Amino acid sequence: MAELILKDITKDYGDGDVIKGINLRIPQGEFCVFVGPSGCGKSTLLRMISGLEDVTSGAISLDGKDITKVHAADRGMAMVFQSYALYPHMRVRENLSFALENINTPKDEIIQRVGAAAKMLQIEGILDRKPTTLSGGQRQRVAIGRSVVREPKVFLFDEPLSNLDAELRVQMRDEITRLHKRIGNTMIYVTHDQIEAMTMADRIVVLHDGVIEQSGSPLELYDRPCNIFVAGFIGAPRMNFIEMKVTDVKGDHIHLEHTLFQLRIPAGKHHVSIGQEVTLGVRANHLEISETDNADVIGVIERVENLGAESHVYARLASGEGLTVYKQGYFEAGDKDKIGVKIVHNKLHLFDTDSGGSIFVA
Numbered sequence: 001m002a003e004l005i006l007k008d009i010t011k012d013y014g015d016g017d018v019i020k021g022i023n024l025r026i027p028q029g030e031f032c033v034f035v036g037p038s039g040c041g042k043s044t045l046l047r048m049i050s051g052l053e054d055v056t057s058g059a060i061s062l063d064g065k066d067i068t069k070v071h072a073a074d075r076g077m078a079m080v081f082q083s084y085a086l087y088p089h090m091r092v093r094e095n096l097s098f099a100l101e102n103i104n105t106p107k108d109e110i111i112q113r114v115g116a117a118a119k120m121l122q123i124e125g126i127l128d129r130k131p132t133t134l135s136g137g138q139r140q141r142v143a144i145g146r147s148v149v150r151e152p153k154v155f156l157f158d159e160p161l162s163n164l165d166a167e168l169r170v171q172m173r174d175e176i177t178r179l180h181k182r183i184g185n186t187m188i189y190v191t192h193d194q195i196e197a198m199t200m201a202d203r204i205v206v207l208h209d210g211v212i213e214q215s216g217s218p219l220e221l222y223d224r225p226c227n228i229f230v231a232g233f234i235g236a237p238r239m240n241f242i243e244m245k246v247t248d249v250k251g252d253h254i255h256l257e258h259t260l261f262q263l264r265i266p267a268g269k270h271h272v273s274i275g276q277e278v279t280l281g282v283r284a285n286h287l288e289i290s291e292t293d294n295a296d297v298i299g300v301i302e303r304v305e306n307l308g309a310e311s312h313v314y315a316r317l318a319s320g321e322g323l324t325v326y327k328q329g330y331f332e333a334g335d336k337d338k339i340g341v342k343i344v345h346n347k348l349h350l351f352d353t354d355s356g357g358s359i360f361v362a
């Protein structure tokens, strides 16, 4: 069992709150990812959970027991850092066994646990090497192994893959996900990379400026972001945002106006008022390139990223807004070429421009 509950957690390093009242329940066995831009408080929150940092106010409980004041070493948690933090003078084997020796674990058990972790992480062949002789991926496996041998209730990861090259990152992502499936422990994983969050998480917690903007499964956040911040943060390419005004409400449809074009979209029973400033959110794959005389709006191409299987077309509207259009396969066009863009009336997001909050997804 390892259910973690954070209640009204704040942190002030002396210059105002950087964590501003976090409430969160992480059930036993969940792979929970904290994601958000640099400086939003992810590491601070993780360090408070681990006990490496005090909370300024609030309470943390693990399996119903208040651990707010419990020393880091006694919380039954293990942390894996971006920097690996291996002991350079020790061989891999001692790096793995050190913490267990410290708490006087019987020798037989140490050998058994180190052997099992090494096998699981496929580092049996490097147990007699020093960290400096290892590749980044091997070092990160050892760092994870050092947590595994301690058999913690909760694993904490702070951007563990940020130092690895792209290919290795994808591989380690998969390995950590499989480790979680195999051992089933509660894991909290911090990253600023929304793709890591999308691919690894049971649940994503989006942090911004010390508060939780939204928490939910990857697809919930992708399909139903609760505000402009989450909509812009989750999903690549980034969601397009177009500022419009409600000019009419008729039956279950509303009329939106932009300086360059108009749109009529179904609004169901959701309430909007005439004159309301709204932001239309459209993902790049819900825009289509069309003939200019058949388009909702016309843009000028600034840049095309041909990625092979798909292309990202970056266009600029005369009103100044940029639009990213997703296209399968290659897209051949020159800079400054005019393109027509059609808005697919499916999965349109409407936000209130003032508050940033989602009004509906149509």
Ligand SMILES: Nc1ncnc2c1ncn2[C@@H]1O[C@H](COP(=O)(O)OP(=O)(O)O)[C@@H](O)[C@H]1O
Pocket: 013, 018, 036, 037, 038, 039, 040, 041, 042, 043, 044, 045
């Ligand atoms: N030890 C510290 N002393 C003072 N301010 C800190 C300290 N650690 C972090 N901060 C501040 O707290 C905020 C959150 O930092 P951090 O948790 O490291 O963000 P993240 O991990 O999301 O990048 C930042 O504004 C950072 O400057």
Ligand SMILES: [Mg+2]
Pocket: 042, 043, 044
């Ligand atoms: Mg950090």
